[in-house]
Amino acid sequence: MTDDRIMTIREMCDAYNVTPRTLRFYESKELLFPIRDGQKRLFTKRDRARLKLILRGKRFGFSLEEIRQLLDLYHMGDQQQTQLARTYEIAKQRLTEMENQRDELNQAIEELKEQMRWGEKMLASMDQTKKAAE
Numbered sequence: 117m118t119d120d121r122i123m124t125i126r127e128m129c130d131a132y133n134v135t136p137r138t139l140r141f142y143e144s145k146e147l148l149f150p151i152r153d154g155q156k157r158l159f160t161k162r163d164r165a166r167l168k169l170i171l172r173g174k175r176f177g178f179s180l181e182e183i184r185q186l187l188d189l190y191h192m193g194d195q196q197q198t199q200l201a202r203t204y205e206i207a208k209q210r211l212t213e214m215e216n217q218r219d220e221l222n223q224a225i226e227e228l229k230e231q232m233r234w235g236e237k238m239l240a241s242m243d244q245t246k247k248a249a250e
Contacts, residue, residue, distance in 0.1 A: 123163075123164065125139055128159050139167075147170055147180065148163050149163065
């Protein structure tokens with residue numbers, strides 16, 4: 117059974133843990149295209165699928181422009197081959213960036229731990245000097 121129901125902005129916010137402002141922002145960036153009924157925005161199954169991809173892309177650090185371009189490739193008429201290939205390219209690049217960031221962070225953590233160990237020794241030494249002087 118397919119879920120073709122239309123969702124309100126409140127239902128979308130509750131279902132995907134986003135704010136109305138976020139949905140309006142994605143609409144302004146031409147990432148979502150809700151049906152407008154006066155002031156109401158109504159979201160289709162297509163909007164829900166796009167929002168899932170947007171949120172996943174953001175989680176992986178893709179820019180909104182990259183996400184928009186990938187979503188636009190869906191309608192190329194080649195069974196999403198172009199979209200999948202481009203997504204793979206961007207994901208591979210992003211993974212390399214994330215691994216580099218992780219390595220840099222691990223190095224910074226180790227350096228900080230080393231500095232803290234040095235600081236502990238200095239404090240202990242100063243404390244012993246202070247006690248000996250008393």
